[in-house]
Amino acid sequence: MTPSQLRSRIKDENFCKNIISYLENIIKEDLSWINPAFEHLISVSSDMESTIFGSVSNCIEDKENTKHNLSDEDKGEQEYFYSGKM
Incomplete structure (x- = not known):
């Protein structure tokens, strides 16, 4: 048609x-037959999400801990990259 x-x-x-x-x-x-097929994927997805967000969280903590120890040149570089002028 x-x-x-x-x-x-x-x-x-x-x-x-x-x-x-x-x-x-x-x-x-x-559609209950679909559920077991996707349970594994949901589990994998949750694991990946926690890994990704854990990594991002660690990066943020590292950035917060190191930003005060940068030289003046490094601070200027950091401001350039984070300002979006790159």
């Missing part, structure tokens, strides 16, 4: 009811 055919048929009340019924059946379909 082409888009133009669908547009013309959608005006038919019986066709609309059938489409709605069809979509409701799809939405209500039991």
